[in-house]
Amino acid sequence: MSLQRIRALFKRAKVAPLARAEAQPAAAAACRRRPKRGAEDVILAFLAAKEKGPQQELCFLRAVRRVCHIREWERKTTLPFPKEEVAAKIRDIMLKSFMGLEPRFILSMEAVADLSKFHPPLEPNVQRSIVAWALGMVLGGPPIGSDPAGQALQQEGEEALRRLLRGLIREDPSSGHLFTLLDQLLYWHRVRWPAPRARACALITDLLAATKMPGWNITERDQYGHLVAKLSVSLADPEAEVREKAREVIGQLLRLQQKEQGRSKKTISWEEDPERPWMESYAHLIAAAEVFGGHLSERQRLSFQEAALEDALSLDGRWVREGGLLVLLSLLGQARALLEEEEIEDLRSNLSALLYNIWRGREVPPEIAALLPSSDE
Structure with missing residues (x-):
């Protein structure tokens, strides 16, 4: 058909031109459906397969992320596969x-973070094992050294872990769930x-930044005292960065x-001591324990004491032992006197004697003795 003939047909309205505004969304929707369907097929095939190699695992992880992104774009709250x-x-x-x-491990963490955007929440045991292995590999994995590629991979892994934890908090935004994740982190806080x-x-x-979400109040839970005590002890960490x-x-x-x-705002004084720099960390720890200790409920106070005693008796x-003891004595108002020592050896000698008495269960304040296990235990 000649070009002139086609133009004549258009002028007589026998052939309607394509509506460009309508054609583009339709084409875009078709493009979205095709990769979505393909990604879902990859996921279902992987779930059904018995033999899976590294390449199939990578394809599976990418497909999971692809479907999650599409469902999020469509504002869906559930997934088309068993989460x-x-x-x-x-x-x-x-x-x-x-x-x-x-890279496969990092992609796995990213995939879990994407899954967390959809209902229902992950079963606690599955989530706990995922978080435990992620923390172990990212925080406690083999040393990276000075290799630029290894350092970049470590940085990428830390960012993926951060997104994973944020995603799990978003999936189950409750203070109880937050304390569960914090407990797993506190282990690595003491290695x-x-x-x-x-x-x-x-x-x-x-x-903790996630606690800005409305309706959260972690300071009302009994575990709050335990958290404060454990974090306060880290003020005595030998590493300046920590x-x-x-x-x-x-x-x-x-x-x-x-x-x-x-309550009215009150800050903790992180004062320096140029003459006794070794004393700063102990003074900071005692100051923090005193500030928090005055605003704990009875059950939180007991949780605080038990956590501090646990550190004092730990290996x-x-x-950790010295910090736990100082936190415990701070709550009893008996820690400040120890800071009067002029030499660190004298302070540590006093702390060692107090710890020995606690281990032996003798000559300790009654408040501490009440927390110690009985001889039968």
């Missing part, structure tokens, strides 16, 4: 990465290697408590 089963498969993939961080302790402290700061992050966390927690309880490290 729990998919999460369990992702956990199995994560468990294969035991030699160190790798013997300084780098994981600093990273765990930074993640705790990030999680102490700095611990001060940041404690300040954040104090502001949160004051806001939720409607984690000398600084």
Whole structure:
């Protein structure tokens, strides 16, 4: 058909031109449907397959993220596949990465973070195992060294872990769930290697920022006393970087408590002591314990005491035992006198004698003796 003939047909309205405004959305929708359907097929095929290699696992993880992004764009609240089963498969993939961080592991964390945007919440045991393995690999994995590629991978892993934890909080926005995640982080807050302790402290700061969500009040729960005691002990950490992050966390927690309880603002004095720099961390720890201790409920106070005593009797490290004892004595009003010593050896000698008495269950304040296990236990 000649060009002139086509033009004549258009002029006579026998052929209607395409409506451009309508054609584009229709074409876009068709494009979205095609990859969505393909991604869903990949997921279902992976769930049904018995043999799965690394390449199939990568395709599966990318497909999960693809479907999640499309469903989020469509403002859907559920997924077209069994979320729990998919999460369990992702956990199995994560468990294969035991030699160190790798792109597959990071992609797994990203996929779980995407899944967390949809109902229903993950089953607690599956979630707990995912978080435990993610923390172990990112915080406690093999040392990276000075390799630029390894350092970049470590940074990418930390960012993915942060998004994972934020996503899980968004999935179940309750203070009880927050304390469950914080408990897992507190383990890494006390390991013997300084780098994981600093990273765990930074993640705790990030999680506490989630408590700005309306309806949350973690300071009313009994576990709050336990959390305060554990975080206060880190003010005596031998590493300056960890102490700095611990001060940041404690300040954040104090502001949160004051806001939720409607109290006047009171800050903790992080004063320096040029003549006795070794005393600063002990003074900061005692100051924090005293400020928080005066605003705990009876059950929170008991939780606080039990957590401090647990640290005082622990085998984690000398600084943990000394810090736990000072936190405990601060609540009893008996810690300030220990700061009068002029030499660190004298202070540590006094603390060692007090710890020995606690271990032996003799010559201790009655408030501490009441917390000690009986001889039958």
